[in-house]
Amino acid sequence: MKIAVCLKRVPDTTTKIVVAGDGKSIDEAGVKFVPNPYDEYALEAAIAFKEKAGAGETVVYALGADVTQETMRTALAMGIDRGVLLQSPGSPDGFEVAKALAAEIRTGGFDLVLFGKMAVDDYNHQVGIMVAELLELPCISAVSALAIDGGAVTAEREVEGGVEVVTCQLPAVITADKGINTPRLPSLKGIMAAKKKPLELKPVTLGAGGVTVTALALPPERQAGKIVGEGPDAVPALVQLLRNEAKVI
Amino acid sequence: MGSGSVPSRFAGVDFYHIDSLLTEEERAIRDTVRSWVDDNLMPVIGQCYVDGKFPKQLIPGMAELGVLGANLPEEYGCAGLGNVAYGLIMQELERGDSGIRSFASVQGALVMYPIYAFGSEEQKKKWLPRLARGEDIGCFGLTEPDFGSNPSGMITTARETSDGWVLNGTKMWITNGSQATVAVVWAKTGDINDAKSIRGFVVPTDTKGFTGKDQKGKLSLRASDTAELHLEDVHLPKDAILPKSGGIKSPLSCLTQARYGISWGVIGAAMACYDEAVRYSKNRVMFGKAIGGTQIQQVRLADMLTEITKAQLLSLQLGRMKEAGTMTPQHVSMAKRNNVNMACECAREARRLLGANGILAEYHSMRHMANLESVYTYEGTHDMHSLILGQEITGLAAY
Numbered sequence: 001m002k003i004a005v006c007l008k009r010v011p012d013t014t015t016k017i018v019v020a021g022d023g024k025s026i027d028e029a030g031v032k033f034v035p036n037p038y039d040e041y042a043l044e045a046a047i048a049f050k051e052k053a054g055a056g057e058t059v060v061y062a063l064g065a066d067v068t069q070e071t072m073r074t075a076l077a078m079g080i081d082r083g084v085l086l087q088s089p090g091s092p093d094g095f096e097v098a099k100a101l102a103a104e105i106r107t108g109g110f111d112l113v114l115f116g117k118m119a120v121d122d123y124n125h126q127v128g129i130m131v132a133e134l135l136e137l138p139c140i141s142a143v144s145a146l147a148i149d150g151g152a153v154t155a156e157r158e159v160e161g162g163v164e165v166v167t168c169q170l171p172a173v174i175t176a177d178k179g180i181n182t183p184r185l186p187s188l189k190g191i192m193a194a195k196k197k198p199l200e201l202k203p204v205t206l207g208a209g210g211v212t213v214t215a216l217a218l219p220p221e222r223q224a225g226k227i228v229g230e231g232p233d234a235v236p237a238l239v240q241l242l243r244n245e246a247k248v249i
Numbered sequence: 250m251g252s253g254s255v256p257s258r259f260a261g262v263d264f265y266h267i268d269s270l271l272t273e274e275e276r277a278i279r280d281t282v283r284s285w286v287d288d289n290l291m292p293v294i295g296q297c298y299v300d301g302k303f304p305k306q307l308i309p310g311m312a313e314l315g316v317l318g319a320n321l322p323e324e325y326g327c328a329g330l331g332n333v334a335y336g337l338i339m340q341e342l343e344r345g346d347s348g349i350r351s352f353a354s355v356q357g358a359l360v361m362y363p364i365y366a367f368g369s370e371e372q373k374k375k376w377l378p379r380l381a382r383g384e385d386i387g388c389f390g391l392t393e394p395d396f397g398s399n400p401s402g403m404i405t406t407a408r409e410t411s412d413g414w415v416l417n418g419t420k421m422w423i424t425n426g427s428q429a430t431v432a433v434v435w436a437k438t439g440d441i442n443d444a445k446s447i448r449g450f451v452v453p454t455d456t457k458g459f460t461g462k463d464q465k466g467k468l469s470l471r472a473s474d475t476a477e478l479h480l481e482d483v484h485l486p487k488d489a490i491l492p493k494s495g496g497i498k499s500p501l502s503c504l505t506q507a508r509y510g511i512s513w514g515v516i517g518a519a520m521a522c523y524d525e526a527v528r529y530s531k532n533r534v535m536f537g538k539a540i541g542g543t544q545i546q547q548v549r550l551a552d553m554l555t556e557i558t559k560a561q562l563l564s565l566q567l568g569r570m571k572e573a574g575t576m577t578p579q580h581v582s583m584a585k586r587n588n589v590n591m592a593c594e595c596a597r598e599a600r601r602l603l604g605a606n607g608i609l610a611e612y613h614s615m616r617h618m619a620n621l622e623s624v625y626t627y628e629g630t631h632d633m634h635s636l637i638l639g640q641e642i643t644g645l646a647a648y
Binding site for chain 1: 258260273274277278281282284285313314315316319323328329330334338
């Protein structure tokens with residue numbers, strides 16, 4: 001069983017975001033970066049499958065600037081065997097990223113290619129599905145439970161009001177949703193061992209792509225609450241405000 | 250306890266960009282232990298403290314993570330980390346609670362370290378991997394009811410017999426004492442006035458004549474197990490002695506290891522209190538504005554941040570010296586003395602800033618404040634470290 005996992009370096013979800021001077025990117029100064037949380041589900045799934053099989057190889061791929069190596073070492077510390085970083089400043093166009101990843105993964109002979117269902121920084125839900133298309137592989141997206149049996153996978157997807165069970169033959173591309181597993185913390189020994197695991201750097205050049213970010217803005221600040229009064233006397237005023245100002249009733 | 254007052258993830262305190270002085274691995278190790286504490290310790294610590302219970306269920310997780318004896322070599326099943334990484338682990342554990350850090354300090358620095366430093370190869374191979382995996386829990390028996398700051402005066406004895414040793418005596422204030430499966434006990438093998446005859450012994454706690462009894466009524470370190478040990482004609486085989494131990498210097502060298510960890514650990518407690526105080530000061534409204542906007546609270550917060558930053562730099566340099574082999578016990582005394590006192594002050598000021606809410610177990614500052622009174626007193630009291638430094642400065646012993 002040979003498994004690839006694609007990983008993106010994203011700002012920590014608890015970071016307070018500041019929009020940079022150009023008005024269309026984030027100011028990275030002082031921002032802590034972490035592995036995309038959905039990709040951690042994919043990493044855990046890959047490591048657990050290999051552990052269960054008792055043999056095989058797991059490889060983590062990422063596309064980004066050189067600092068992405070630090071994020072990739074988290075994956076190696078968790079238990080992934082080796083990594084390949086496609087060196088590039090990244091791109092707002094998921095299709096360009098998918099093309100570069102697919103070109104690299106195509107010749108790897110993987111049984112399974114895992115992604116997180118989306119990256120929490122851009123919410124695009126694109127790259128995993130596009131890579132599947134480029135590799136002409138079946139794709140099951142947003143998977144919340146996954147089992148491998150011989151040459152096939154069975155996946156559960158949470159759909160509106162229920163659960164959908166889907167199967168396909170390997171090789172396949174899977175994008176992971178939460179619920180699929182609980183990602184492990186790397187052990188301290190794992191962190192030390194990660195230093196010695198191979199992490200290959202390969203420069204890539206992305207095309208211009210068709211998508212451009214034109215503006216990035218923070219959500220409006222929350223307005224202060226309003227106290228309209230106390231007790232039953234305040235009810236008419238409250239109803240009036242809920243109906244006419246908040247427009248929720 | 251409720252979690253309304255606390256954020257789910259702790260972000261640390263790093264005003265002077267001290268992170269840039271750490272290696273990538275050191276940061277990764279720190280962040281991993283921090284996450285573990287957020288996920289596993291923080292949800293239960295308030296209740297454990299109120300109930301006076303050590304969260305024993307967390308031991309397997311701590312062991313799996315690799316925090317027990319983390320700076321000892323991999324050949325004995327340990328993580329083989331550097332000393333700064335080890336210090337950062339202590340910091341993160343004590344950000345949760347001093348009692349949990351005490352557990353790890355005792356297991357690593359006071360049980361595994363003496364077996365590693367003074368034990369035979371057989372003892373190391375037998376005990377260290379089991380202690381690292383948390384399958385054995387250790388305690389360290391040095392202090393006695395009448396010999397705390399003056400351990401050389403101990404009256405516990407080890408008499409050699411034809412087939413081994415017989416130990417008699419009482420040890421007090423022993424962390425992990427009642428749950429330990431193995432104790433490192435220090436005793437005099439010669440005359441009661443002969444401190445040079447002090448040797449270490451590895452004592453399985455199920456040996457006949459050995460009892461560990463919980464010390465009741467603690468108002469500090471309530472989530473830690475503290476016991477009194479009684480040794481009454483405890484017969485041990487010949488190979489129970491730590492062959493390379495000799496004189497009071499041996500247990501004191503263990504204490505140097507533990508104090509080193511404490512100097513880091515208490516920074517974590519201080520950071521937790523500062524973090525809580527900052528959040529509270531921004532949210533708590535009095536006289537129509539957040540109390541963080543008042544001069545008196547700003548002075549408190551400025552003092553805390555300044556002292557935490559100084560302590561961080563002190564411990565980091567101490568750690569680099571330990572890694573370079575240039576650290577002396579006197580260097581450790583300065584960091585233990587300064588940082589514990591700093592943490593005590595931060596905890597007290599944070600508790601005061603929190604007003605009436607500050608006395609609740611739902612918040613953390615008063616728990617840290619009460620814990621730190623023990624930390625101030627154990628592993629060489631604040632006053633003893635003053636005298637150690639005084640002797641270093643003048644060449645004259647005042648104790």
